Amino acid sequence: MTDSPPLLEITDLSTHYVSSRGTRVTRAVQDVSFTLNAGDTLGIVGESGSGKTTLALSILKILPPAARIVSGRIRFEGENLVTKPAHEMRRIRGKKIAMILQDPLASLNPLFTVGDQVSEPMRVHEGTSRRTAWDKARALLRAVRIPAPEARVREYPHQMSGGMRQRIVGAIAISCEPRLLIADEPTTSLDLTIQAQYLQLLGDLQRAHGLALIFITHNLGIVAKMCKQVAVMYGGRIVETGPVRTIFSNPQHPYTMALLDSIPRLTKSRDRLTAIDGQPPDPAALPPGCSFHPRCTKVMDRCRDEEPADVAIAAGHRARCWLHADNGVAQSVPFKAKA
Amino acid sequence: MRQPVLEVEGLTKHFPIRGGFFGGSAATVRAVDGVSFSVERGRSLGLVGESGCGKTTTAKLILKLEEPTSGVIRFEGRELNGLDAAGVRGYRRGVQAVFQDPFASLNPRMRVDAIIAEPLVTHEKLPSAEVRKRVEKLLDVVGLARRSATLFPHEFSGGQRQRIAIARALSLEPKLIVLDEPVSALDVSIRAQILNLLTDLQTQLGLSYLFIAHDLAAVAHMSQQVAVMYLGKIVELGDAAEISMDPKHPYTQALFAAALPAHPDEARDEIVVAGEVPSPIAPPPGCHFHPRCPFAMPRCSSEPPKLLTVGGRTIACHLYDGGSSPDIPSVR
Ligand SMILES: Nc1ncnc2c1ncn2[C@@H]1O[C@H](COP(=O)(O)OP(=O)(O)OP(=O)(O)O)[C@@H](O)[C@H]1O
Ligand SMILES: Nc1ncnc2c1ncn2[C@@H]1O[C@H](COP(=O)(O)OP(=O)(O)O)[C@@H](O)[C@H]1O
Ligand code: SF4
Ligand code: SF4
Ligand SMILES: [Mg+2]
Ligand SMILES: [Mg+2]
Numbered sequence: 001m002t003d004s005p006p007l008l009e010i011t012d013l014s015t016h017y018v019s020s021r022g023t024r025v026t027r028a029v030q031d032v033s034f035t036l037n038a039g040d041t042l043g044i045v046g047e048s049g050s051g052k053t054t055l056a057l058s059i060l061k062i063l064p065p066a067a068r069i070v071s072g073r074i075r076f077e078g079e080n081l082v083t084k085p086a087h088e089m090r091r092i093r094g095k096k097i098a099m100i101l102q103d104p105l106a107s108l109n110p111l112f113t114v115g116d117q118v119s120e121p122m123r124v125h126e127g128t129s130r131r132t133a134w135d136k137a138r139a140l141l142r143a144v145r146i147p148a149p150e151a152r153v154r155e156y157p158h159q160m161s162g163g164m165r166q167r168i169v170g171a172i173a174i175s176c177e178p179r180l181l182i183a184d185e186p187t188t189s190l191d192l193t194i195q196a197q198y199l200q201l202l203g204d205l206q207r208a209h210g211l212a213l214i215f216i217t218h219n220l221g222i223v224a225k226m227c228k229q230v231a232v233m234y235g236g237r238i239v240e241t242g243p244v245r246t247i248f249s250n251p252q253h254p255y256t257m258a259l260l261d262s263i264p265r266l267t268k269s270r271d272r273l274t275a276i277d278g279q280p281p282d283p284a285a286l287p288p289g290c291s292f293h294p295r296c297t298k299v300m301d302r303c304r305d306e307e308p309a310d311v312a313i314a315a316g317h318r319a320r321c322w323l324h325a326d327n328g329v330a331q332s333v334p335f336k337a338k339a
Numbered sequence: 340m341r342q343p344v345l346e347v348e349g350l351t352k353h354f355p356i357r358g359g360f361f362g363g364s365a366a367t368v369r370a371v372d373g374v375s376f377s378v379e380r381g382r383s384l385g386l387v388g389e390s391g392c393g394k395t396t397t398a399k400l401i402l403k404l405e406e407p408t409s410g411v412i413r414f415e416g417r418e419l420n421g422l423d424a425a426g427v428r429g430y431r432r433g434v435q436a437v438f439q440d441p442f443a444s445l446n447p448r449m450r451v452d453a454i455i456a457e458p459l460v461t462h463e464k465l466p467s468a469e470v471r472k473r474v475e476k477l478l479d480v481v482g483l484a485r486r487s488a489t490l491f492p493h494e495f496s497g498g499q500r501q502r503i504a505i506a507r508a509l510s511l512e513p514k515l516i517v518l519d520e521p522v523s524a525l526d527v528s529i530r531a532q533i534l535n536l537l538t539d540l541q542t543q544l545g546l547s548y549l550f551i552a553h554d555l556a557a558v559a560h561m562s563q564q565v566a567v568m569y570l571g572k573i574v575e576l577g578d579a580a581e582i583s584m585d586p587k588h589p590y591t592q593a594l595f596a597a598a599l600p601a602h603p604d605e606a607r608d609e610i611v612v613a614g615e616v617p618s619p620i621a622p623p624p625g626c627h628f629h630p631r632c633p634f635a636m637p638r639c640s641s642e643p644p645k646l647l648t649v650g651g652r653t654i655a656c657h658l659y660d661g662g663s664s665p666d667i668p669s670v671r
Contacts, residue, residue: 047526047527047528048526161615163615164615191389191390191553191616192389192553192555192594192597192598193389193593193594193597193611193612193615193616194389194615195597196596196597196611196612197611197612197613200611218526218527219527219599220527220601221598221599221600221601222599224599224600224601224602224603224605225599225600225603244603245603245604248602248603248604249602249604258528259527259528262527262528262530262531263527263531263556263601264531264534264554264556264557264559264560264561265556265560265601266555266556266559266583266595266598266601267601267605271538272535272538272539273531273534273535273560274531275531275532275534275535276528276529276531276532277532279496279498279499279526279528279529280526280528280529295528
């Protein structure tokens with residue numbers, strides 16, 4: 001497996017939003033690189049505005065009009081999606097790459113039955129007949145543990161509870177047996193016990209279908225539970241990435257360290273949490289140099305105007321921080337930010 | 340034993356609802372159904388449970404934003420029902436609130452100084468110089484720059500707005516603050532700032548908190564006592580550290596098992612309870628949790644369990660009313 005090329009390989013991807021008068025540029029995604037092998041799970045964590053959703057939308061090329069992929073490559077099954085024409089992307093979306101949106105409940109159409117919505121991708125992408133697609137829809141609803149699927153296929157989304165609608169969105173996503181599923185904050189609106197059910201379901205589906213999964217979340221607990229790899233985003237960049245165990249046990253970027261320290265834990269009681277001062281940056285006006293420098297407890301002079309390079313710390317473990325500039329091999333050329 | 344600042348006994352709120360599925364006849368949402376607890380002076384009681392279990396309604400009853408259907412609320416030993424108008428005003432001063440959404444809870448057309456001073460102006464006739472001095476002091480206390488006073492809420496981030504809301508809640512020097520999901524809407528890296536601020540204020544000012552949240556680790560971190568609610572009732576109440584290490588009620592066990600790990604190596608049993616929280620309009624008979632409970636016995640579907648004292652905590656579950664401690668698997 002390790003010798004075969006990765007399923008997804010993103011290299012130096014940058015996606016910017018440009019305001020209508022062209023005066024305001026938001027570097028929502030900047031120089032992002034990572035690879036994902038078939039069947040693997042990658043967690044992308046970051047705070048609001050760090051660029052997670054923009055990254056996902058870039059992979060699927062369903063960006064809003066103001067957004068542009070300004071540079072980089074997205075190789076999926078060996079082909080560069082960045083240069084793929086729209087009609088070919090339509091054949092990939094929903095078929096080979098499926099996405100569960102940040103607000104899954106809004107992605108169901110209230111006017112169509114559940115059966116129509118679950119069978120639609122199969123009819124569009126695979127030309128399946130209505131009858132066969134409906135049979136498959138019933139099987140899919142059973143697979144996502146909707147009770148009485150024979151009756152439920154004819155119902156409308158409003159007749160279902162939040163947890164059931166969530167599972168229906170999951171059924172739609174896997175209906176064409178995609179190779180890659182991107183789930184953007186799939187459980188933020190769910191209660192704990194329902195969240196546990198849904199995470200278990202996604203894990204089961206992944207194992208059953210050999211799916212690769214990208215989990216976008218602000219919740220490190222979800223990453224700890226579900227993912228093998230993690231990429232931490234801050235101000236549009238991946239500031240640290242590596243195997244989940246390594247990052248949780250031995251984080252190397254000050255932001256990752258501070259984030260892990262700031263979270264209350266059930267198993268450890270402390271009087272005070274280690275808080276991170278300041279606030280996440282405005283991606284339209286990122287601080288010069290390392291964009292974490294105004295909040296970093298280890299900030300050095302060069303951090304304020306020189307942008308740290310992406311450095312390999314160990315196999316598969318990379319960080320963008322001047323503390324590691326001499327420890328490893330720079331993977332991309334650092335560039336001087338214009339202040 | 341510390342003195343309770345707030346005691347609640349048999350607190351109940353039923354909302355009548357009309358129409359829809361019930362063919363025009365009235366039904367009842369049992370949002371809060373016979374809840375009892377107390378908050379000790381200078382300490383925090385955490386209230387946890389899934390959405391719709393009645394946490395916010397409990398908060399509103401305590402804040403007198405809703406009138407209880409029945410039950411008793413006692414503040415510093417005095418029953419609310421017996422208070423005259425002046426007594427009620429005193430109560431409203433003594434009990435303040437901070438809500439989840441700092442974007443919705445602050446009036447966008449008011450400047451920060453007016454927002455913070457509003458309770459002061461309503462309750463006390465103070466010269467404006469004095470009001471200004473108090474606002475500055477409050478801004479210092481919550482860690483905001485003094486020049487914030489003349490700005491509008493939209494000029495602040497979520498965490499800063501929550502600081503404004505806290506300053507406002509502090510303006511009348513309350514005894515108790517009801518915190519309903521105070522950090523849920525905030526960015527992860529900001530939450531610790533606000534939780535630390537709340538901890539510091541509690542130590543400095545001797546405040547008591549009713550801390551409502553669905554993040555179990557945050558509740559356990561912030562509270563000495565925890566009450567777990569399910570469908571309008573408290574199912575387990577006791578020492579926060581003990582409950583999080585060794586939850587006893589099957590629902591509490593399920594809830595803590597569903598909490599996400601802090602580290603990938605954290606051992607955790609996979610107890611994933613099936614089903615969803617039933618509607619509080621028609622809760623299951625007997626123990627409300629019985630359709631989802633892995634330990635349910637025949638009597639659970641007909642006999643509502645009573646709250647029992649087991650080893651220093653209160654639990655409502657038939658597994659524990661046989662006298663001796665039952666042999667049920669522990670989560671950790
Ligand atoms: N349509 C748009 N036009 C202009 N800017 C946008 C647009 N969508 C997003 N942005 C900006 O791009 C940046 C990254 O946004 P993105 O939605 O990718 O973040 P995110 O990490 O998914 O955040 P969240 O956790 O809140 O979902 C933000 O500064 C955001 O304001
Ligand atoms: N004003 C109201 N009218 C009718 N039902 C209500 C009202 N307020 C709350 N409820 C219902 O009462 C139950 C408890 O709600 P709430 O106290 O908001 O729960 P929580 O804060 O734990 O999520 C829910 O079923 C909710 O829909
Ligand atoms: S580069 Fe400098 S400011 Fe940025 S994280 Fe590293 S030490 Fe901190
Ligand atoms: S009373 Fe019965 S159903 Fe309810 S929690 Fe206890 S064992 Fe389970
Ligand atoms: Mg997003
Ligand atoms: Mg609530």
